[in-house]
Amino acid sequence: MINNLKSKITDKSANIGIIGLGYVGLPLAVEFAKAGFSVTGFDNDSVKVSEINKGASYIPDVPSKDVKDIVSSGKLSVTSDKSLLNKMDVIIICVPTPLRKTKEPDISFILQAAEDINSNLRKGQLVILESTTYPGTTEEVILPKLGGNGLKVGKDIFIAFSPERVDPGNKKYKTKDIPKVVGGVTEVCTELAKVLYSQIIKEVIPVSSTRSAEMVKLLENTYRIVNIGLINEIALLCNKMDVDVWEIINAAKTKPFGFMPFYPGPGVGGHCISTDPHYLSWKARTYGFETRFIELAEKINSSMPHYVVDRIIDGLNSQKKPLKGSKILIVGVTYKKDISDMRESPSLAVINSLIEKEAKVQYHDPLVSNFEIDGLSLNSIDLTKESVSSSDCVVIITDHTVLDYKLIAENANLVLDTRNALKAFKGNAKIIKL
Ligand SMILES: NC(=O)c1ccc[n+]([C@@H]2O[C@H](COP(=O)([O-])OP(=O)(O)OC[C@H]3O[C@@H](n4cnc5c(N)ncnc54)[C@H](O)[C@@H]3O)[C@@H](O)[C@H]2O)c1
8 A cells, every 4th residue: 555655656646636725735736736746626715716727826926827837738627526535645735724713723624624535535545734733733633533434544544744834925935945844643654745745845854743743833933923023022122222123133144153133023914923823822721831932922023013003103293293184105015025915914903003093094005906904995006106295104014025115215204114125215314114
């Protein structure tokens, strides 16, 4: 069974099924298809299914041309029909892992995927979970579902966890360039997962268990949230001390060892940094353990949108204007630059607070033409001399590369720059930095 599956993987005749074709699943499907595998994507979203089958990509990092080529050559097809899972030799789960309102893990999408696989399970399949989740999920949730029907794990079926590390918008590191960590339920499961990913990724790092592989991802994202929390706190202090935090970071990062730069900002967002550490905190609590660094970083990071609003109020005040009734132009609303993802974006908290305080809020984002906030629909306005100069304050929340910063710097009455995007315009008294 093992050797059969291994040779199917190495000669690329293995059928690969990917459940969930979002920011993670679609790039992965494309890589396997480009490597010569026959890939079937499974998604519940009928719009995504029809888009891909038409050869159109909805993920900016994945060119439509790539999708068109592999769809027309028959290497990639997408369906909502889960019965086809039975035909797959390898099944990779890339479904969302959000938080509930109570900030507790919502693993319902993983549970649904596991049930779909279980209903279509057969001998000789390798199942890999890639969704970010708390350590223990694969063995506590997937294993009992799939291993409970007489099939022996490590002999008849194979189960592993491999964290996804994709960084949307990153031009240098794409799915195939990022080393992949794998941990199986048994050694054979690890070995098979290693052989699989080695077909599309240069470096694969095996670890001793699924639990370790799950923990690797949460360490990586906890490291980020804690360091962002630290630098945000330093930014608050620097403002009080009238020291430029951006200058400090740029000088500190010249140290060739022992320092890695993180940058302050209006808060954290996205589907990873603002979510994943809560998965770890939640699991830690089941061990009676408190993850104090995560709690503190979360507290600081979630205070940043309020701090941004306070700085807008201070800036307007220095020009003898109240926030109430002032025109505020928000530039960039996504959670980070050069992507269109608004999930958990700190811009939402900033805009909400400004609207609550009765400011007149408009926004410009070249990647988001409209969105809804608390039942209110907002449309992106053009970034023009007129729209900038007629605003009482321009607030740069997301520093997209394509934005015309010269236009902003030269025409704004006041700018709050939360990303140091206007670093080239030194000495302009109308620009205040975070
Ligand atoms: N987006 C990132 O930058 C990133 C990076 C690393 C890891 N992750 C993790 O990867 C996982 C997926 O994230 P994403 O950003 O790709 O999510 P996404 O929302 O972009 O995509 C998930 C897809 O899964 C589909 N889906 C949900 N349940 C399904 C089911 N039962 N069957 C079939 N399809 C189903 C949805 O329709 C959607 O298209 C999450 O655990 C996330 O934390 C995301």
